[in-house]
Amino acid sequence: MKHFRGVFDVENVNALISEAIWMKHNPLAHAGLGKGKKLGMIFMNPSLRTRLSTEMAARDLGMDVQVLNMGDAWTPDFEEGSVMDGQEVEHIKEAAGVLGRYFDMLAIRAFPGLLDREADDAEGVLRAFEQYGKKPILSLESATRHPLQSLADMITLEEQKKKKSPKVVLTWAPHVKSLPQAVPLSFAEWTLAAGYDLHIAHPAGLGLDPRFTHGAHITNDQNEALAGADFIYVKNWSKREPYGVPYEDGASWMLNEKRLDIAPNARIMHCLPVRRNVELSDDLLDSPRSLVLEQAENRLWAARVVLKNMLTDILINEKAAIPY
Amino acid sequence: MKHFRGVFDVENVNALISEAIWMKHNPLAHAGLGKGKKLGMIFMNPSLRTRLSTEMAARDLGMDVQVLNMGDAWTPDFEEGSVMDGQEVEHIKEAAGVLGRYFDMLAIRAFPGLLDREADDAEGVLRAFEQYGKKPILSLESATRHPLQSLADMITLEEQKKKKSPKVVLTWAPHVKSLPQAVPLSFAEWTLAAGYDLHIAHPAGLGLDPRFTHGAHITNDQNEALAGADFIYVKNWSKREPYGVPYEDGASWMLNEKRLDIAPNARIMHCLPVRRNVELSDDLLDSPRSLVLEQAENRLWAARVVLKNMLTDILINEKAAIPY
Amino acid sequence: MKHFRGVFDVENVNALISEAIWMKHNPLAHAGLGKGKKLGMIFMNPSLRTRLSTEMAARDLGMDVQVLNMGDAWTPDFEEGSVMDGQEVEHIKEAAGVLGRYFDMLAIRAFPGLLDREADDAEGVLRAFEQYGKKPILSLESATRHPLQSLADMITLEEQKKKKSPKVVLTWAPHVKSLPQAVPLSFAEWTLAAGYDLHIAHPAGLGLDPRFTHGAHITNDQNEALAGADFIYVKNWSKREPYGVPYEDGASWMLNEKRLDIAPNARIMHCLPVRRNVELSDDLLDSPRSLVLEQAENRLWAARVVLKNMLTDILINEKAAIPY
Numbered sequence: 001m002k003h004f005r006g007v008f009d010v011e012n013v014n015a016l017i018s019e020a021i022w023m024k025h026n027p028l029a030h031a032g033l034g035k036g037k038k039l040g041m042i043f044m045n046p047s048l049r050t051r052l053s054t055e056m057a058a059r060d061l062g063m064d065v066q067v068l069n070m071g072d073a074w075t076p077d078f079e080e081g082s083v084m085d086g087q088e089v090e091h092i093k094e095a096a097g098v099l100g101r102y103f104d105m106l107a108i109r110a111f112p113g114l115l116d117r118e119a120d121d122a123e124g125v126l127r128a129f130e131q132y133g134k135k136p137i138l139s140l141e142s143a144t145r146h147p148l149q150s151l152a153d154m155i156t157l158e159e160q161k162k163k164k165s166p167k168v169v170l171t172w173a174p175h176v177k178s179l180p181q182a183v184p185l186s187f188a189e190w191t192l193a194a195g196y197d198l199h200i201a202h203p204a205g206l207g208l209d210p211r212f213t214h215g216a217h218i219t220n221d222q223n224e225a226l227a228g229a230d231f232i233y234v235k236n237w238s239k240r241e242p243y244g245v246p247y248e249d250g251a252s253w254m255l256n257e258k259r260l261d262i263a264p265n266a267r268i269m270h271c272l273p274v275r276r277n278v279e280l281s282d283d284l285l286d287s288p289r290s291l292v293l294e295q296a297e298n299r300l301w302a303a304r305v306v307l308k309n310m311l312t313d314i315l316i317n318e319k320a321a322i323p324y
Numbered sequence: 325m326k327h328f329r330g331v332f333d334v335e336n337v338n339a340l341i342s343e344a345i346w347m348k349h350n351p352l353a354h355a356g357l358g359k360g361k362k363l364g365m366i367f368m369n370p371s372l373r374t375r376l377s378t379e380m381a382a383r384d385l386g387m388d389v390q391v392l393n394m395g396d397a398w399t400p401d402f403e404e405g406s407v408m409d410g411q412e413v414e415h416i417k418e419a420a421g422v423l424g425r426y427f428d429m430l431a432i433r434a435f436p437g438l439l440d441r442e443a444d445d446a447e448g449v450l451r452a453f454e455q456y457g458k459k460p461i462l463s464l465e466s467a468t469r470h471p472l473q474s475l476a477d478m479i480t481l482e483e484q485k486k487k488k489s490p491k492v493v494l495t496w497a498p499h500v501k502s503l504p505q506a507v508p509l510s511f512a513e514w515t516l517a518a519g520y521d522l523h524i525a526h527p528a529g530l531g532l533d534p535r536f537t538h539g540a541h542i543t544n545d546q547n548e549a550l551a552g553a554d555f556i557y558v559k560n561w562s563k564r565e566p567y568g569v570p571y572e573d574g575a576s577w578m579l580n581e582k583r584l585d586i587a588p589n590a591r592i593m594h595c596l597p598v599r600r601n602v603e604l605s606d607d608l609l610d611s612p613r614s615l616v617l618e619q620a621e622n623r624l625w626a627a628r629v630v631l632k633n634m635l636t637d638i639l640i641n642e643k644a645a646i647p648y
Numbered sequence: 649m650k651h652f653r654g655v656f657d658v659e660n661v662n663a664l665i666s667e668a669i670w671m672k673h674n675p676l677a678h679a680g681l682g683k684g685k686k687l688g689m690i691f692m693n694p695s696l697r698t699r700l701s702t703e704m705a706a707r708d709l710g711m712d713v714q715v716l717n718m719g720d721a722w723t724p725d726f727e728e729g730s731v732m733d734g735q736e737v738e739h740i741k742e743a744a745g746v747l748g749r750y751f752d753m754l755a756i757r758a759f760p761g762l763l764d765r766e767a768d769d770a771e772g773v774l775r776a777f778e779q780y781g782k783k784p785i786l787s788l789e790s791a792t793r794h795p796l797q798s799l800a801d802m803i804t805l806e807e808q809k810k811k812k813s814p815k816v817v818l819t820w821a822p823h824v825k826s827l828p829q830a831v832p833l834s835f836a837e838w839t840l841a842a843g844y845d846l847h848i849a850h851p852a853g854l855g856l857d858p859r860f861t862h863g864a865h866i867t868n869d870q871n872e873a874l875a876g877a878d879f880i881y882v883k884n885w886s887k888r889e890p891y892g893v894p895y896e897d898g899a900s901w902m903l904n905e906k907r908l909d910i911a912p913n914a915r916i917m918h919c920l921p922v923r924r925n926v927e928l929s930d931d932l933l934d935s936p937r938s939l940v941l942e943q944a945e946n947r948l949w950a951a952r953v954v955l956k957n958m959l960t961d962i963l964i965n966e967k968a969a970i971p972y
Contacts, residue, residue, distance in 0.1 A: 052364070052390055055390060064708075068696070084924045085923070085926050094940065094941075095921075099700075101945040176410075274414070276406060293421045376750055379714060380750060383712060596738070599732040599737070601729070609741070616742065620746040621749040
């Protein structure tokens with residue numbers, strides 16, 4: 001695997017999931033694989049789980065890691081031909097160019113602006129780091145995808161499922177802010193690629209990009225989707241049309257124990273952070289139904305298996321013998 | 325030692341002090357004890373000495389360390405049953421829950437709010453990380469205690485004392501801000517637990533919580549306390565009643581060389597940072613009387629001995645042979 | 649080499665450049681030299697390249713590194729005899745004193761204030777860390793010099809030059825802000841110390857401190873300087889008199905391909921970050937003439953060779969056998 005930007009970078013999704021679970025049971029395997037290899041983690045947006053789990057996984061593989069918070073203080077200029085007489089002090093051509101000289105692999109976190117759908121869909125930030133950095137790219141969540149989260153979710157489904165073909169539901173949930181669609185889009189493309197039976201429920205007007213959801217059962221009737229569910233993935237997202245606008249009349253979409261009488265065996269999933277009693281009730285989050293900590297813990301193994309495969313690709317290209 | 329939150333977590337205070345001093349003379353001992361063990365350091369408040377010394381000590385023991393600044397941007401919601409439609413984006417149940425899944429040990433820095441005495445006395449932040457993180461807790465200063473500072477102070481006293489039972493004085497000092505009582509409370513409980521003869525001097529109305537100072541000689545006459553002192557610990561704190569209010573008429577409590585004619589052999593201690601010529605005069609801080617850099621340096625050995633004992637406890641509980 | 653604050657700390661400039669190039673071809677040499685040695689990197693100002701390259705070089709030599717951002721939140725008080733009742737919470741005597749107790753080497757980034765020329769010329773911040781820290785000092789850019797950048801520039805010149813005595817030009821360039829003179833001053837003293845034929849061009853009124861430029865050919869005619877140049881170093885700086893004031897009528901000084909008809913073989917250098925189409929045109933930065941990424945990459949080897957020589961000095965002073 002050269003890059004890891006979405007499920008399209010994975011040759012065999014189910015093999016990757018199996019390998020991650022194998023690693024979780026063999027945590028000392030590959031411990032020196034990344035020795036001398038340098039990972040630069042660049043955050044254009046804040047991060048907790050992603051930063052901690054990816055840095056930890058990289059160090060556990062022996063990599064050298066440096067973390068760079070770009071934040072407000074230093075956002076590069078991404079425009080071709082820009083006359084840089086404004087706020088931006090550095091162009092992405094130099095910023096990514098230098099990072100590509102320092103590191104063997106660049107991990108990038110870049111949320112969408114939620115102002116211009118075409119721009120967000122084009123994934124300009126990730127592409128610019130790839131084009132000018134000239135090094136393998138590991139997405140730490142981009143405008144339209146959160147592949148490390150989705151892989152952790154797939155690991156969790158594989159570990160927790162009690163039947164060969166569980167019913168998996170992705171349901172919209174209320175929130176107080178306007179959120180990106182990256183997590184639900186990414187969850188959809190991964191579950192479908194892994195062969196799950198995916199049902200998506202959301203209020204009318206909150207449809208997701210069909211390029212990601214093709215093959216799923218989509219409904220505006222939450223109860224229809226929930227009935228008999230084995231796994232329920234709960235997530236807010238904002239509208240695709242008009243783009244980035246939040247839906248504000250969805251309070252009744254919040255799940256609690258009572259609502260789940262129709263899905264007595266369902267386990268609850270959420271990528272975190274979760275707003276308690278807005279997105280999901282305390283009674284569900286505090287119950288054994290909840291898998292949210294298992295998902296978060298599996299971020300470690302998602303990052304580990306992806307880094308292991310990217311490192312292997314680098315080592316093969318160096319025509320060096322893999323040191324084990 | 326499972327947790328380290330206060331002197332009550334220490335079985336034998338003087339043995340711990342002796343072990344720290346032994347380590348200072350044998351700095352390469354235990355170098356690989358923490359290999360593969362992960363320490364998460366979580367700062368709800370800024371830190372210089374504590375962050376540097378604890379991270380350094382943990383790495384010197386071979387641990388993997390990750391530092392997380394929570395700060396203003398991301399303070400968890402600590403309220404049970406909260407409807408999270410406000411500023412807080414994550415509840416402590418998830419925040420600590422995830423951190424507990426990632427790390428073997430959680431080090432927490434959390435100052436008091438100084439608004440609600442009962443809440444601060446209850447040490448809710450530290451307790452919540454312990455309850456939901458389910459991992460050993462290392463206090464990096466909490467609402468009512470700063471045990472790593474106090475242990476460093478005990479090491480300094482032990483190294484510097486010229487007689488078996490020196491006279492140790494804790495004196496209030498003026499400041500320009502309202503400061504917590506954690507350092508003086510903690511110094512009191514450690515000196516008393518270590519068997520020192522402790523004298524506390526402060527202006528009327530600045531009494532410390534008697535649960536921490538029981539056994540000390542307390543006076544509002546600074547000169548009475550200072551006379552013949554061997555060690556003078558200088559520190560500002562705000563009032564316990566009304567809670568958190570600073571005392572503003574205390575300029576005459578600032579010590580300088582002249583004031584110490586009555587304690588010609590006294591060495592000066594302060595936890596730093598110190599406001600020169602407000603809390604303590606230049607002539608004292610710049611003289612050989614000052615032990616402030618010795619105290620700061622001993623933070624390294626306080627952290628080292630505590631981490632060594634906490635790691636040992638983890639390793640014993642793993643029923644693994646300790647690799648030394 | 650005990651300290652590294654400017655070219656005056658280097659015994660033999662050309663030998664240091666050669667050693668850096670040797671290291672670039674032997675990157676695994678000296679890998680364990682810094683084992684157990686601790687580097688504290690203190691940033692009073694933001695940094696990208698300097699932070700990443702210095703930390704990376706130090707870790708590649710086996711050092712333990714800790715990074716401290718002082719920033720606005722915690723600028724020490726540098727005034728002797730200060731009554732500290734204002735914003736500053738700690739004096740440099742304690743701040744540097746503690747850092748000196750924790751680390752074997754202190755790396756300091758401190759820009760000039762650009763308000764008081766005498767104060768900036770006196771390099772008070774660097775000197776205070778040296779005086780109170782009592783440890784070897786590595787400058788990460790100070791008020792008047794940026795020696796790691798200059799050494800990287802010398803490595804780049806040595807690698808790229810096609811003749812024994814190339815014509816090297818330092819030309820002023822326009823900018824939108826008031827910038828320090830540290831990079832041009834430092835480039836001047838290093839090129840002159842390395843024996844290069846240096847030409848400096850700037851608008852009238854932008855003369856650099858002659859103590860740094862003695863021996864260079866200085867002109868206000870940019871074309872005269874550029875004609876037949878082999879290397880053109882492009883950099884903005886503000887006025888020395890009145891101090892720190894930017895020059896605002898210099899738009900015509902921006903170089904582009906057309907302007908360089910008179911220097912057909914010239915390669916372009918810049919320390920980065922560069923404002924595209926303000927300081928330098930896209931057509932030059934995007935052409936093979938540009939050496940800016942080579943310079944940035946050589947920051948790694950500048951830092952590596954300097955740290956190696958400073959570590960060697962420490963080890964010799966420890967009277968320990970160097971472990972190689």
